[in-house]
Each structure stands twice: as structure tokens, then as C-alpha cells.
Amino acid sequence: MNYDEEKLMSHLLISLRNYHYETYKHSIRVAKLSYNVANMMRLNMKEKIAIYKGALLHDIGKVMIPINILAKPDKLTELEYDVMKLHPIYGADILEALTPLSYLTSTVLYHHERLDGTGYPYGLKIIPFGAQIVAVCDSFDAMTNDRQYRKAKSAIEAIQDLRECDAKYNQMLVSALENVIKTNAKVFGKNRESNGIAI
């Protein structure tokens, strides 16, 4: 059977939505932020769309993580965290096998790498630009939304945290994200107002 790119993407996203709805919603938010950051960085339309699609699928490998680990309400044990850290590799494996989507592999595989080499799975210090954008937006979204075992931070606090990790994150992208949040406060601040969080 011949599947085109759009059809493959929607199959994968439906699988993610059915497997773990929170990760699906997170992926949609990260994709919107990443597109807007790419736009702020004046990337061309083809690059912006590739970053949007890569961000939509950045956590697709989590469909291979046992649900008792993925949806665990408490902090993960060291062993469980080691299993969780396999998701970029699983995601890359999925995309590599689906030829029309294989050009998105690097964004998925490297979105947890950090510029100081403290990330995973490889501890790289040179990271593709798309993965750097997703890394910043992914971390921001994780910080500004409640996790089972910790409360959400405000957008201001999250940007501040990203600034303090200046060795880990591309600070040009952190500034671009800050501008995106400020200029789209209504869009990106909406579900945060209920937490009393605004920027």
C-alpha cells in the first residue's frame, strides 16, 4: 500500500492520541510554539513546516514506552527514567522505517540533546537547528504545564530558567520564544490563565 506523508502523519498522531492523550496535547503545543519560533528566526516556509512536523512527532517514540512508566503519577525511578530516555531512539526508528517521514528523523532523535553535552541519547554538543528549536519549546511547555508530581511554572519563570541554562539552550532561540510568548500572549497564555499565570 502506498501511504503519503500526510496520511502517515495522521496515523501516527492518532496512535499517540489514543495511547497517551497528555503527550499528544503536549506535542500539539510544542509544534505551535516551534513553528512560531522558526518564524521569528525568519526561516523559510519549507523549513518552518519541517520544524512544525518534526515537533508534532518529537515524542512519537513514547508509543513504545510501557504505559505504566509513561503515565506514572509519581516521579520515575532511575531504571524507569532510563527506559523513558529511549523514546528519541524509538521515534527515530519509527520515522526511518516510513520513508516519506524519514527527513524528520534528526529533529526527533536529537530533541533531548543539550549544547553542553549533558543531553541524551548521545551527549552531543553539535545539534541540528530544528532539534534545538524543539528542545527549547519542549522544555518551556513541560515547565509551564502541571505534571503529576509538580506544579506548573509561569511563562516568566520558565523563560528565566531557560536563560539560566545558557550552556544547554541556544539563547537566541530562548529570546525568540520570549518574543513569541509576548506577542501571542492571548494564544499561548490562554490555558495558563487558569493557573494565574500570565506574561
Ligand SMILES: [Fe+2]
Ligand atoms: Fe521527548
